[in-house]
Amino acid sequence: MRTVTSSPRTPVWRSTVVLKVAMAISGLVLVGFLLAHMYGNLKVFAGQEAFDEYAHHLRELGEPMLPYAGALWLIRIGLLAAIGVHIFSAVTLWRRARAATGGKGGSRYASTQAKRGSQRGYASFTMRWGGVVIILFTVYHLMHFTWNNVAPGGASDSPYERVVNGFEIWWVVLSYTVALLAVGFHLRHGIWAGLASLGANTSQRRRRQLNLLATVVAVVITVGFLLPPFGIFFGLVG
Ligand code: HEM
Numbered sequence: 001m002r003t004v005t006s007s008p009r010t011p012v013w014r015s016t017v018v019l020k021v022a023m024a025i026s027g028l029v030l031v032g033f034l035l036a037h038m039y040g041n042l043k044v045f046a047g048q049e050a051f052d053e054y055a056h057h058l059r060e061l062g063e064p065m066l067p068y069a070g071a072l073w074l075i076r077i078g079l080l081a082a083i084g085v086h087i088f089s090a091v092t093l094w095r096r097a098r099a100a101t102g103g104k105g106g107s108r109y110a111s112t113q114a115k116r117g118s119q120r121g122y123a124s125f126t127m128r129w130g131g132v133v134i135i136l137f138t139v140y141h142l143m144h145f146t147w148n149n150v151a152p153g154g155a156s157d158s159p160y161e162r163v164v165n166g167f168e169i170w171w172v173v174l175s176y177t178v179a180l181l182a183v184g185f186h187l188r189h190g191i192w193a194g195l196a197s198l199g200a201n202t203s204q205r206r207r208r209q210l211n212l213l214a215t216v217v218a219v220v221i222t223v224g225f226l227l228p229p230f231g232i233f234f235g236l237v238g
Contacts, residue, residue, distance in 0.1 A: 016096065023089035024194035026082040031191060031217065033079055034183070038224040044163055044237055045228070051160040090131060123189050130186040137179035167232035176229050184222035188214055 012018060040058075043051045062071035143150045145162060152172050153165030166172045191214035201207050231237045 014092065016093065019089040019093055020197040022085050023093070024197040026086040026089070027190050027194045029078070029082040030086065031187065031221075033075075033082075034187075034221050034225075035217075038221055041163075041225065041228050044160065045231060048158065048160040048238070051163070052158050055159040087131075087135075090127075094128065123193070126182075126185040126189055127193075130182040133179060133182040134186060137175075137182070140175075141179075163228065164232050164238055167229040170233070173229045173233045177226060180222050180225050183225070184218050187221060188218040190214075191217055 040054060043054045059069040059072055062074075066074075140150070144152070144166065145159070148155060148162070151162065151165070152169050153167075154161075156162050156165065167176075192210050195201070195210050195214070200210055228237070
């Protein structure tokens with residue numbers, strides 16, 4: 001007798017379980033990047049020399065075993081892979097959930113008050129729309145600080161000056177604040193959901209601990225990132 005364990009049309013690597021685990025692991029890699037990036041940004045409070053030296057040092061990592069900026073490129077490739085896996089799994093799972101529920105979302109969110117017969121749901125809203133805001137922000141952010149093709153406040157060869165020039169302008173501070181709030185809400189739900197996908201949600205007590213951990217990490221990252229823009233805007237830097 002032949003035993004069929006999964007649909008012959010869905011390869012194992014695209015099964016819902018594998019995609020959820022891939023999404024959780026790639027998300028945790030991105031959380032690691034954010035923690036390191038946020039910590040590095042705080043060097044702006046140590047002054048121009050310390051910040052520019054840090055930006056320069058990032059490019060010298062791994063020398064002479066690796067060429068100049070070699071380690072940075074390895075990190076970039078890892079980041080791009082994590083972002084690609086994260087977005088691919090998110091879109092595939094989202095489309096699958098839509099198809100499975102006739103475009104209405106899960107019955108968990110069923111509501112007689114909502115127009116579509118289901119609530120928009122705090123989690124689905126912050127994850128999907130928050131994710132879109134984060135992608136748009138990242139492109140703008142790279143244009144601002146990495147590719148240097150937008151320079152609010154004035155261009156400079158010094159990374160410190162680029163950061164300080166930008167955050168002296170209110171709308172730059174405001175746009176970063178909006179993006180970082182989206183990042184914060186996305187992390188608050190995403191860290192909890194990712195750890196649950198990896199099997200950590202084993203009891204009520206553990207559930208409370210995971211929620212607390214997710215809140216603490218999200219708040220630390222959001223507040224840590226917001227300190228430089230607000231510090232600069234209110235004249236506490238330089
Ligand atoms: C106030 C908040 C932030 C500030 C001041 C800031 C500052 C910077 C600076 C100065 C660089 C250029 C580093 C260099 O080339 O030496 C950079 C790169 C980058 N930032 Fe941010 N950043 C912030 C928030 C974020 C957030 C929230 C994300 C992700 C959602 C992010 C993602 C990146 C990425 C992907 C790079 C490119 C790294 C590379 O490949 O060189 N940043 N950031």
